[in-house]
Amino acid sequence: MNAATNANPFAASEFEQRKNRRAIVMKWVLFGFCAILVIPLVGILLDIFIKAAPVLSFDYLWENPVNKGKQGGLWAPLMGTFYLVIGSLLFVAPIGVFAAVYMNEYARDGWINRIIGITVTSLAGVPSIVHGLFGVGAFVLFMLPAINRVVADPNDRSTKWEAGLLTASLTIAVMNLPVVIASTREALGAVPQAFREACWNLGATRWQTIRTVVLPNSLSGILTGIILVVSRAAGETAPILFTGATFFRFVEDQGWGKIFPYRPAEPFMAMSMHLNIISNQISQMPEKMKFGCAAVLIGLILFINSFAIMLRVWLRGRKRW
Amino acid sequence: MTTYRKTLSLGISAVTALFLVAQTPAADKKVEIRAKGSDTMVQLATAWAEAYRKVKPNVFVNVNGGGSGTGIAALQNGSTDLCNASREIKPEEKEKVKATSGKEVKEYAVAIDALAVYSNKANPIKEISVEELREIWAEGGATTTWEQVSPKFKGKIALFGRQNNSGTYDYFREHICGKKDGKQREFRPGISEMNGSADVVENVTKTPTALGYSGMGYKTPDVNWLKVSNKKGEPAVEPGADAARSGKYPISRKLYIYTAGEATGEMKAYIDWILSPAGQKIVEQEGFVPLK
């Protein structure tokens, strides 16, 4: 009797203790899974930056590649990537934002919304090399000859438009469209319906509501999406392989030609293409140059993405609802 | 307009104006020559282009790879001025160039290349014959391990070749795989097809049981090459300038530049410079064999 009244009725039974131990074990196993993800990544990044350390300096970023990339810096590829990003943003930002506006404000809950949703998901899942093939088929082989028929003089080769910044920007724009649409849609959806209803009650038209209330309040989400697009455009290789990127191109070492080295209708150098070629196509390429290029590219992407994350956190803190 | 908007629009128009101004052609006539084609020659062509800029600073030579086949096709559709090729142009390809551009193809032999057979530093075997190479590389060939070649080394042979539109691939297949029942033998399946001559050598350097073919200009101190004889038992010859030129080395070839029609103006000056001692010195520096 004594034992019965002294026993704690809420104490865990043998069975429950076993289950609790298993739960704790599983928790650490799952933490181990996370560690498997994080630790090799950190190790790999450290390895790359350590091997690239002898090369990284301000001059490395400011000079052009010399001797097929075995010496010199990364200025020309950096500029190419920069202009590629700007070019693709010019096309993708307006179209993507307006498409999301249409889906969220004008065509809600309809069959058209569902179809657009499916096509956005499909577009997001298209392999990057297929985007490259599309770029070749649509822009290089269809759009360029059409433009050349109007613009180019068959006897003067310098007026002929070639695959370059324009075609590559368009290809990357098509590739990034789903990202902008999805993030803008999320941002627009986060704006409470009450805001819109209040506007309509005051007599505003749909477009007025969108441009004065909805868009400004969803700016944080839209900006985040656009910054994600920037990092994707900077890192992708397959779509620009055949639509305009080239490995070797003369770029001025000083003067205006250094800041604006590429015209929209000629091939350009890009960081991702540069890394692709110097990794295994140039004989006797010093290891540190390869790791240097990889380090700069990773650094650039991580910087852009961290900026996006910080922007998102800051803007979310500023929200007034 | 507020000052804010004024300065903003002024700033944007200034940057746009600068951008547009930068598009106007340079004061001194900038000449662009496009060279396209062989991956074997791409480093050589780039070295020529960089050196020629010191000779004539307003001439820009844009070099692209893609394989000899792509270069010849570019010649056919007029999208290149010079075609670098590591194999001879075929008669039907010549016809096509004549049909689309109306001009005859002009051939300039610019260097000599010996196709070296590379092996890893760990491999003690020093020479091989064309017959043995045939059994290693051709479809249906009998040799798959190093023990079958010589008891000095063990392991499965890891083969590294070039991608299938390469002139080097074509040349090696024609001269090493030979013919069977009157038909050209293909390569055996299971050969790694590397993009670019340097890639082949790098992989052979990293893989102990490797065997690969590439231009002799891509040799590095970290890799061996085998001496090649025509038949087993005959004296084997090392790839080298004299052996390639005299034909003693069994797998040597000429490197060509093709143009549609006779080269004129800046293009002719460039080709003449390539054939001059200055250009041929660069051939030697890149590891190939100058013509003389």
Next chain:
Amino acid sequence: MSEKANARRRKFQFLDALELPTEWIIRLCGWSSIIGIAAIFLFIFREAAPMVPKLDWIHFFTSPRWIPNPGTGNDASFGALALLVGTFTTTFIALIISVPIGLGAAVYVSEFAKGKTKETLKIIIELLAAIPSIVWGFIGLMILGPIVKWIFTAQPDTWWSHTMLTLHLASADTGAAQGTNLLTGGIILALMSVPLVVSLSEDALRAVPDSYREAALALGANPWETVRRVLFPAARNGLLAACMLGMGRAIGETMAVLMATGHNNRIPAALTDPVRTMTATIAAEMGEAVVDSDHYRMLFVLGIVLFVMTCGINVAADIIVKGVKGKTK
């Protein structure tokens, strides 16, 4: 409302006059993704079309002989079996690594982690997702490849070489010849698709109403039991879709496999044999193919096969999550 704000608002009022054309532009942009998908299919098919009637589909799917540039006098052979096997084996290895790790990490981050750990892990996984594929290929080539090669190298006739041969871990008794092979490619693909699986699974788990968790807690379940018995069945569709989208990503990846799998067009006999996937073949051979030749068109045919596969997977995942009728949440 300040004078300045009013003045600014008046300045933009001209945009109201443009309402009708603006709405038309918005409508057009709304159709942009439909136009985009249709255009992709159209233009790829346009380039591949002349080849389609000439193509022997049985040979395409069953023969491993991919010889687009035959010697003089021979016929070209476009057998893509080795390429298909390459794609599917790399994807398979990527999936068996990434699905458990991805689901596990998602469960840990969404259910077990609190506060700072959770935020840090989420940021790290987001950064993992941001690394471009060319850099992953570089990592596979320069860092992971040598490690894999070192693990799988042996002197002939040692116990490790015997084990490797029997388990089909290597096809030669000296071990892995190259560092860039099926295993390396699979691991890199796994590392690339894990962030996608984690974020989508997290979304799926978060979508399960809290009332489920509270009910399980009320019945006395510990956290692991809640996950295993309540959350997994409830979020089953979302988790399945996450894995399918991860698979779609692995199938479609190009640059990473181009650099990390070795360029060898054959059916692998062991885990450390070099292979080639369809995506890598297109990327490697497109620059070399003469425009409008049979080889060139065959590459576009490969592109169509890839496109159909990945679209199918994506549409299937979408239907699994949202149901056939399409209940938008």
